[in-house]
Amino acid sequence: MSIKDDMVVQFNYTLRDEAGEVLETNEGLDPIAYLHGHDNMMPGVENAIAGREIGDKFSVTLPPEQTYGVRNEDAEQRVSVKHLQGAKVWKAGMRALINTDQGQRQVTIIKVGKFMATVDVNHPLAGRELTFDLDVVDARDATDEEIAHGHAHGVGGHHH
Structure with a gap:
């Protein structure tokens, strides 16, 4: 078949x-x-x-x-640290989950501050x-x- x-x-x-x-x-x-x-x-x-x-x-x-997909080098976003799921302490290079209107999305932490983080929204692969x-x-x-x-x-x- x-x-x-x-x-x-x-x-x-x-x-x-x-x-x-x-x-x-x-x-x-x-x-x-x-x-x-x-x-x-x-x-x-x-x-x-x-x-x-x-x-x-x-x-x-x-x-x-x-x-x-092809990597988009401009695919950075700033999000509130409270929206990051998967760990309690965040460091650059770590992967996190965030909820979006299209469901959960995996992101990579680029830079993290006390309240906000800059994340790469490209799929890691x-x-x-x-x-x-x-x-x-x-x-x-x-x-x-x-x-x-x-x-x-x-x-x-x-x-x-």
């Missing part, structure tokens, strides 16, 4: 940087589930999985435009060429409800 639009795809991944160092993996955890063809996955990863079969294991190296080792674990036709909602339901997907 070739992966195509309107299918729920489950996969495991290992993300590596330019030097081959592992940055993230979900090995040993539940697979990631997404609704193929509905902009629920990074474009480069979704394109790499399209047409594949259950059981396919492969690697793909992707440019920033197809993963976390923006601007980098990344390699994904992918293992297509399962795929099935999406339900009408999943298609209507625009996302996968169940393990590895969205829960209502």
Whole structure:
């Protein structure tokens, strides 16, 4: 069964940087589930999985435009220290979570004062060429409800 639009795809991944160092993996955890063809996955990863079969294991190296985006050097913001989540004491280089109108966002601390911090709002992996080792674990036709909602339901997907 070739992966195509309107299918729920489950996969495991290992993300590596330019030097081959592992940055993230979900090995040993539940697979990631997404609704193929509905902009629920990074474009480069979704394109790499399209047409594949259950059981396919492969690697793909992707440019920033197809993963976390190109780095914007002007993407600095000043935020109140009380909005930073993840630590009690902040130092330059640390990563924090902040709540935005679009949900939680990971930021990197550039400079921190007593009340305000300057943060880099680029994704920490923006601007980098990344390699994904992918293992297509399962795929099935999406339900009408999943298609209507625009996302996968169940393990590895969205829960209502």
